Each structure stands twice: as C-alpha cells, then as structure tokens.
Amino acid sequence: MSFESTIQQQSMDFSSNHALEILNKMNVERKSTQAFCDVTIKTDDGDFSAHKCVLSAFSEFYSKMFSSEMKKKLENEVSIKGVSSDIMDLIMEFIYTCKITLTTDNVFDVLAGSEQLQIPYVKEYCSKFLLDNMNETLCLNAFTFARMYHLTEVVKRSEECIFDNLLVLLKKDNFKSLGLNDLLALFQVNERPDCDEDLYDALTLWIKHDLENRKNNFCELFKNLCLENLSFCFLNELVVTEELVMKCHRCSKALISSLISPPKDTIEDLSRFVLMGGEVTNDVIIWDMQTQQSSIVRKLNCKRCASAAITLDGNQLCLMGGKANGKITDLVEGYYLEPESFECVLHPCMLERRSYFAACVLNDIIYVSGSSSAEGSSSCELFDRKSNKWSKIGKLNKGRGYHGMVALNEKLYVAGGFGGQNLSSAECFDPSTNVWKQIPSMNERRQGLCLVVFLGKMIALGGYNGNYLSSTEIYNPKTGSWLYGAPLNVARYGACAGVVNGKIYVIGGKNNQGLLTSVEMYDPVLGAWELFGNIEPARVFSSLICI
Structure with a gap:
C-alpha cells in the first residue's frame, strides 16, 4: 500500500512602501555623506551628488546619458546648462521623494527644467498647476511656455484668459x-x-x-x-x-x-444727394449716385442761396439762413424726407441773419458760424433741440464768411473764407471750454471752398484766392499740419461736397469758364479724382445733404 501526501500551497500578496523609504534614505545620505553616490550634477551655480541608477529610472535624459552607448557613462561629473541650482534642487527632491513645491514664481523654470531633463511627471504637475491657477498674471507666460512644450490644454486656457x-x-x-x-x-x-x-x-x-x-x-x-x-x-x-x-x-x-x-x-445706406437751391435755381433735387440721374422733388418757398443745410435724425433736412429773394435771412426751415413729399415746417429763427456762412452738427446740437460782410463775421451760435432755442457761443478769432466748418473728434473746425481778404487761417472750437483757438493755416488762401471730413482728416477743396483753385489740402488733427492732396480735375469756387461710402463727391460751382454742372468723385484706392456725370442746372453756393 502506498501512501501519498498532497500538500496544498497557499499564497498571499503583501505590499510595502520600502521603495519610497529606500529613496528617502538615499536622498538623506546623498545630501549629507554622499554615500554610494556615483555622479555629480553640476549647474552654473551649484553641485548635486546623485545616483546614476536613480536618475536613469526617472529621466530619459539621464538614462541615455548613462547608457553603455554614451561616452559620458564613464564620467563622474555631468554639467547641465540652463537649469539653476534652485530648480535643480526641486527636481532632485522630486526624483527622490516624489514631492515638489510649485509656485507662480518657479513654475515656468521648473517646466523648462523638466522638459530639458525629460521628466514627464514634473511636466504634468506644472501643467496642472497652470490650469488650476490661470490668471492675468500668469496667462502670457503660460501661453508662451505651453506652446513651446506642447501643453494643449494650457494653450487653450491661457488664450481664453x-x-x-x-x-x-x-x-x-x-x-x-x-x-x-x-x-x-x-x-x-x-x-x-x-x-x-x-x-x-x-x-x-x-x-x-x-x-x-x-x-x-x-x-x-x-x-x-x-x-x-x-x-x-x-x-x-x-x-x-x-x-x-x-x-x-x-x-x-x-x-x-x-x-x-x-x-x-x-x-447708413447712403446712395443719394439732396441739392437745395443755389444762385441760379430754387429747385430741390435728388441725385442718385448709382444711376447718375437727378429728379426735381419740389421748389423752395423762395429763391434761396448761400444757405447752410444739415440733416436731423436722418429724416429731416434743415435749411438755414442765406439769401431769400436776394435778402439775407435768419429763416430756418425743415423738410421731411419720409414720405418723400418734402413737407416744409418752420423752426425757430437764428439770432442773426446770415449768408455765406457755415453749419454742422455735433452731438445732436446745431452750430453755425460767420457770415458775409466787408470784414466777415466772428459771431457763432448753437441750437439746442431739447430747449428748442438758439444761443450765442464764443466768437471766432477772425471774422469770416464764404468759409467751411466741420465736426471732427468732438470739436468744431473752420477754415478759409473771406474777412477783408481771402483767408488761409483755421480755428478749432472745444464746446467744453466755449473757446475758439487758432490752428495752423492752410498753404493757400481760399474763399468759397468746400470743407469735408474724410478718413479722420479735414479736407479743403478748391476755392478762390484771385485765381480759381483745383488744389486740395488735408489737415491731420494729430500732427496739426496741412498737406496738399490730389488736385481736382476742374477748378471750382462755390461748389458743394459730401462723403458717401468712403468716397468724396464735389458738385458744381463756377470758374473762369462759367457755371459748372460737372461732378467729381475721389477714390482713395486710386488716390485720384475722376469726373462722375453732370447735374443740371448748374449749382453755385447750393446746399448739399447726403441721404
């Protein structure tokens, strides 16, 4: 009889943190006695004793360095450029203890060091730190470093910030x-x-x-x-x-x-001009720029020239002053666009009678300046629509008529005109101070000029100074200087002008050849003026509004 004994084997798994304990002990000794250390890592400002096997286990950089194929495996000293001793100390502590302290002051240097030494765990911790602490202080550097080291989530979060x-x-x-x-x-x-x-x-x-x-x-x-x-x-x-x-x-x-x-x-979708009155007609016409066709919509209540016109709320044209049947007037009329019956209503009269003066709108307030006389007029006034009243404002430094006025950068500008002589002077009015101040004069004297705002600058067009002018000048409010622009094809005095959809249009006027019906357009891409149809009858000192 045989006796067979069966032994049943049992197994149990045990775990221990002895690996971490070993690393901690090695870390303490490397910093104190350098026991069993076989390599010294040298930075520009410090030396660190370490163990090649530990460094190789955590860093692909060191693993390759100490491999049998690398010459440096035989060296006991390794120089690392571009990593400071403070950052190397943090990285060494992580390698031996799996702990690292990141702050907003050191995170980018630690990230750069971990990339150079190829320690992915530290790189991941830097990424998490940046994501959790992204703010306006960190975001620019985070964006730069994240792009450099391919941290996609950090790039996106930093962009948003x-x-x-x-x-x-x-x-x-x-x-x-x-x-x-x-x-x-x-x-x-x-x-x-x-x-x-x-x-x-x-x-x-x-x-x-x-x-x-x-x-x-x-x-x-x-x-x-x-x-x-x-x-x-x-x-x-x-x-x-x-x-x-x-x-x-x-x-x-x-x-x-x-x-x-x-x-x-x-x-606004502007594609038409309204022309009102003039020295030779009292018609109100609409001119369509696309078809280059004009049509008479009504006649003014009386023959009217040398007036000034502005638009209110986009649906009413306001015609002010000028000469009515040959007499200077203070009359102010409104003409409704919608429906296009051009029904006329009366508004309060200006405080003074004015002709060959200038007007513009700034912040929903109507401003008028000057008038024709032997020496010109320095008088100015405004109309406040809320109170429905006209009131006087600061006087021009130089009386003038036949001039231009525009609103630009929350201020008013006048230029040229006639005040005992043809003028080249220009002035600027600040509503907050109620004072007109002299600004640099134009290069040429001009009366009967057109003045428009175009691309942030003030443009003076044509005029008369003993000769009919085709020249143009451009005033840059930032530099305070006038420069010549592209000349008109036709010299013009008493023309009218407007800006629509990035182009300047000049209509009518007169010169030594007589009254003009031609229209010119300035194309800023070409940098030149081109003739652009005709409007009958001729318009001299007519009022123009874009609609």
Missing part, C-alpha cells in the same frame, strides 16, 4: 516682450472673441516697443486681423492716422477697401 484681460495685459512689459510667433499665434486663434480693435491696439503697441526691429513684421500680423469686425468709425480713424498702415501698400489697400464697402449694419 488673454482675450478676457487683453486691455489690462497691454500695459504689462511681458506683453511687449512676446515673441513674433507667439503674437502671431494669438492673432490666428480660430475661436477668438470679437476683439479685433483691441488686437489692433496690441499690434501697434508691440511693434512700436521695438520699432526698428519689428516694423517689418507689421504686415504679417495685420493681415490676420478680421477687418469685418472693426467698426467703420475705427477704420475711418485708423487708416489715416497710423503711419505703419499707410506705409504698407497691402495694409492700406485692405483698409481702404473695407471703408469703401463697410458692413451694412455699421453705417
């Missing part, structure tokens, strides 16, 4: 120090918010921080702006006041094209 705080960030030095590729990446974000005006400010600020070295990057950055998101008013100011734009043909052409074809919801 940058756009949320863009205006604040523009004032910070680290924004001005962004690299070209980082700034370009911001401009190319597909889902960025509608903040292109702020981005334009960011662009010019960044370029001008180091103009000599960065100016050639302007076009590359500018083409990434979405011009459709820029308001018409912003474009209008931008294109003529920024030298960086005007010196770049591609940029200026793109901007001007946007001005000529602005979004429908940003400006």
